[in-house]
Amino acid sequence: MKSIALSLCALGASAKVITDDSIFYGQSPPVYPSPNITGTGDWAESYTKAQALVAQLTLEEKSNLTFGASTTDNGCAGWIQAIPRLGFPGLCLVDAGNGVRTTDLVNGYAAGLSVGASWNRELTTQRGHYMAGEFRAKGANVALGPGEYPQSDTRLYIYLHFTIVVGPLGRIARGGRNWEGFSHDPYLSGLLAADTIKGHHQRGIITSLKHFILNEQETNRNPFANTTPQVEAVSSNVDDKTMHELYLWPFQDALKAGSANIMCSYQRINNSYGCANSKTLNGLLKTELGFQGFVVTDWRAQHSGVASALAGLDMTMPDSGYWGKNLTTAIQNGTIPESRLDDMATRILAAWYLLGQDEGFPKPGVGMPYAITEPHTRVDARDPAARPILFQGAVEGHVLVKNNRALPLRDPQVISVFGYSAPGYKQSVVGDGTYSAWKLGAQSTNPEQQVASKVYNSTVFIETIAINGTIIMGGGSGATTPGYVSSPFDALNQRAMKDNTDLFWDFVDPAPQVPASDACLVFINAWSSEGYDRPAVYDDYSDNLVLSVAEQCNNTIVVIHNPGVRLVDNFSDHPNITAIVYAHTPGQDSGAATVALLYGDENFSGKLPYTVPKNVSDYGPLLGPDLPEGDYLNYPQSDFSEGIFIDYRGFEARNITPRYEFGYGLSYTTFEYDSLSVGKTKKAEDADIYPSGPIEQGGQIDLWDVLANVEFTIKNTGKITGKEAAQLYIDTPSGARQLRGFEKLSLKPDETDSVKLPLTRRDLSEWDVAAQRWKLVKGSIGVYVGASFKDVRLQGTLDI
Ligand code: NOJ
DSSP: OOOOOEESGGGTOOSOEEOOGGGGTTOOOOOOSOOOOOOOGGGHHHHHHHHHHHTTOOHHHHHHTTBOOOOSSOOOSEEEOOBGGGTBOOEEEEEOTTSOOSSSSOOOOOOHHHHHHHTOHHHHHHHHHHHHHHHHHTTOSBOOOTTOSOTTOTTOOOEEEEEEEOOSOOSSTTOTTGGGSSOSSHHHHHHHHHHHHHHHHTTTOEEEEEEETTOOOSTTOSOBTTSSSOBOOOEEEOOHHHIIIIIHHHHHHHHHTTOOEEEEOSSEETTEEGGGOHIIIIIIIIIITOOOSEEEEOTTOOOOSHHHHHHTOOBBSSOOSSSTHHHHHHHHTTSSOHHHHHHHHHHHHHHHHHTTTTSSOOBOSTTSOSOTTSOOOOOOOOOGGGHHHHHHHHHHTOEEEEESSOOSOOSOSEEEEESTTSSOOSOOOOOSTTOOSOBTTBOOSOOOBOOOEEEETTEEEEOOOBTTSOOSSOBSTTOOOOSOOOOHHHHHHHHHHHHTOEEEEESSOSSOOOOSOSEEEEEEEOOOBTTBOOSOSSOHHHHHHHHHHHHHOSSEEEEEEOSSOOOOTTTTTOTTEEEEEEOOOOOTTHHHHHHHHHTTSSOOOOOOSSOBOSOGGGGGGGSSOOOOOGGGTTSOEEEOTTTTOOHHHHHHHTTOOOSBOTTOOBOSSOEEEEEEEEEEOHHHHTOOSSOOOOEETTEEGGGGOEEEEEEEEEEEOSSSOEEEEEEEEEEOTTSSEEEEEEEEEEEOTTOEEEEEEEEETTTTEEEETTTTEEEEOOSEEEEEEESSSSOEEEEEEEEO
16 A cells, blocks of 8 residues: 555644554545546547537536436436437447347347456457447437437437446455456456457447446445445455556556446445545546546446535436436535536547447437337347357357366267256246346346355355256346357257267256266356355255266266356366366357367367366455454445455465466367567667656556567467467566466467567556556566466566
8 A cells, every 4th residue: 555654743733653554444535626538549539529519518408418317218227318409319328248138139148257268359359349239230220320310309329338347356256246257367357358349349339347446246235224324335445556456457458448438336445435436536547547438327326416426427327316406506506516517428428429429320229128028129139240259259168177088079879968057947037127037048136046055154155056947147237138048958959969869868856867878968057146246156966966977977077157266176086077167158159159069069268267276265265255244334344455366366375276277278189389589679678667658548658568579389289270378477576477468379280370479568567656657667577478377388587
């Protein structure tokens, strides 16, 4: 934390200097006033246009842009009303991270964690591109061109997609929303977020970057008013260095990539609510990172009117009651300067202009019915060109972690299939009026659960698995309802039909009888959702099922649908368990992808975007959420005192050998790494220790100066084509070896290709708390290139 020496003389106290940092821990310093949008970088034109439009608005019209209006016209998660007299069509805000939520005729893409497991930047951009196309297409039924909007039609929306989850970052293993994010590593998360944004911008869709910031647990994420005083939301307490080097890092990448919206989070940050925190919004976001777009609340995350406006909030969702008339009154009586409202409106409209949504954006809304049960016009948003991307996304999110020559399957005559996660979901119910609930494997927050109690630290937890069928993602607002779900058993049946395989199955018995088989496949899962944290990271019911099959079948292959870390030590060393696959959250093509991989029609290329430890105890305090306790029963505290040492950094620092390390994953082929060269660029020669460039969105622009390049070659030394996600780690000045580069290559047998990974000024710097800048630390730095965090193939040094 910043070393603070506070002189009390000025306050009339006796001469006493407080130098103890600890007394400031968990406190958020005030940063005022809220910076205005300045139109830097790519924003110049949209800023000018937005200013011109804002100049024509009345006070009430400006205010109307800042809060969610209620409507039964559509099923948008949030709705900003139109200003017909000026041709502003309104604003429709829609979830989710893996496709368009709450509507029909859309696709369900591989969810965040699977994208992380793919380590594939190009595929991630394509996924963003096609997902964004669906948001756009939902309004394309009457393709009115520019100027053809009927002024009276207030159902013309612009679209904003709640796409990019880089918080939570997976600080705690049981985090309920870890599956929505890409990885537990900020570098991997940051680049995949940037790639997703790139894909969205190709289709003119605004991305919402969320949840800003330190939103690492679901437990106590919101205040709880049943007591007096009420229980406030948990406070994520973090020091300035950890904030920058870990949690802010992926947000910075995504802002650099141009995200025009950011969502402030539910919980408190250093004891100040996320949507009224002047340090994070005015300070980090709008000053240090030069954010030009607008800040929207998470739903009902606003707990103050004047305070949140002054702290940098620009839009509240839905209508909290704090703004609207109250905001205009506060402006009229001088409590809030009108320039703050002008800035909110300018930021919102500049985002709209930036993405070109003022120019012939198709008439949307008709594809977003208020209730799916009501008659409505059908708008099929699914582009056939997206099919290979959906499939490939599912394939590359699978990670093979054990393979004793069991895979690929070689013409099996008899296969037995077990486990509740193999068949399609039993229930296909169109849920509540807003269509947010059930459909096939796309489940909401209440799947039928296998209930089994387990005692950890004297607390009884209910373990959750989705026992009624396969899952393709987690639950809550991050879940979508695709047209179909390919379950593993559907796909196996199709394959059996083609090959004339004899299939046996039992998806119900927890200890099934196993026929004599060439291979036994066991499909299990873990359930995870917004709204609560996972009770455990493995469950006895599933582990016993696996063991029971393994006792009877010497070729038992386990496939796990895991929306988060899932421990496997109860069975991973069993000699009859010949292969283990983490299938993650593959989206609608789940089963087809798994079967293509099992049979070798596709090659495994996914790698773990997190670490799998051997024991629950390996996590120490980072297993589950912090709970209200002691003096803080009404003000729960979560101290991020481990600093940057989460996931692989933490295990390494504590000398804990994981079961499967970060970045690990097997293939059906092998790769050889060679010819490492580490070279400085010209910019490195005379680089000052601090950046000096101007701030544009993303921060000081010279933080992205490339100071060194790491080059090497990779050869496919096996017999089949495969993709390798090569990884670069360096000994960072922060005292941890960290990921600072990766690239995925596709290579045919005997083919060699070269990789060149840039190291930027930020990559080689640490956050200097006193200077409040990134500081380039000169010296000799260890450079490690390899197939995972532990599997280092080439090693060198960089003298900077
Ligand atoms: C609450 C969730 O935290 C957020 O991610 C989502 O975008 C909003 N609800 C809107 O559905």
